[in-house]
Amino acid sequence: MAMIIGLTGGIASGKSTVSAMLKAKGYTIVDADIAAREVVNIGEDAYYGIIEAFGKEILLEDGNIDRKKLGSIVFHNTEKRLLLNSIVHPAVRNYMQKKKAEAIEAGKQTIIMDIPLLFESKLTYMVDKTILVFVDPNIQKERLMKRNHLSEEDAIARIRSQMPLKEKIQLSDAVIDNNETLEETKKQLNKIINEWDMHP
Ligand SMILES: CC(C)(COP(=O)(O)OP(=O)(O)OC[C@H]1O[C@@H](n2cnc3c(N)ncnc32)[C@H](O)[C@@H]1O)[C@@H](O)C(=O)NCCC(=O)NCCS
Ligand SMILES: Nc1ncnc2c1ncn2[C@@H]1O[C@H](COP(=O)(O)OP(=O)(O)OP(=O)(O)O)[C@@H](O)[C@H]1O
Secondary structure: OOEEEEEEEOOOOOHHHHHHHHHHOOOEEEEHHHHHHHOOOOOOHHHHHHHHHHOHHHEOOOOOEOHHHHHHHHOOOHHHHHHHHHHHHHHHHHHHHHHHHHHHHOOOOEEEEEOOOOOOOOOHHHOOEEEEEEOOHHHHHHHHHHHHOOOHHHHHHHHHOOOOHHHHHHHOOEEEEOOOOHHHHHHHHHHHHHHOOOOO
């Protein structure tokens, strides 16, 4: 039986960093952020759903969704964010379950489901165990501003659109503290891999 692990965190907490470490060790990763991009490609159902809900103003000249523009709308307006979620998430869930099934079929022993909104969207039914990548709020804000070139106000809006990381600690089976160096983070990850007897 394959072990299905939900890897989660908050925005810019280091989830992708940990997921890249696992990938380098040969683990199979199913990434919800990638899913959320694929299901809104031109021609997909969710693509038309977004145009219907947000208008053609949300498109770039080449017809693709203008993610920056959509982000600036939904991270400052809860109602619109929930509307976007209702359009995109059903397709993301299907994508994730399909990729998971394919990985099980291929005989993978451990499958990492990398899902930022694992707890917010109540998706824990998809996984057996959960790992949280945690950072302190100030470090999270600093890293987010730096990575996405956001103002402090925009960074705070994005962080506030998610369940506080502190609350996610209570819901997780293992926590990785990513406040320190990448080496420290890797050590904690290796400890979990050993304790849970994870194999690719
Ligand atoms: C609003 C969008 C267009 C902004 O795109 P952008 O390229 O700037 O960001 P990206 O998709 O890479 O997401 C970055 C991070 O933002 C956070 N985030 C994204 N969407 C949401 C959301 N609806 N609610 C809370 N946090 C979110 C996650 O931590 C994610 O890892 C995009 O995030 C989106 O379509 N979101 C809705 C789908 C979704 O919930 N995706 C998250 C994984 S299911
Ligand atoms: N231990 C660390 N020390 C310094 N910088 C780090 C550390 N871990 C991650 N970072 C940096 O912080 C930023 C956020 O990390 P990452 O992209 O892995 O977060 P994430 O949780 O996947 O975010 P999102 O959910 O927004 O995709 C990146 O620019 C990354 O290079």
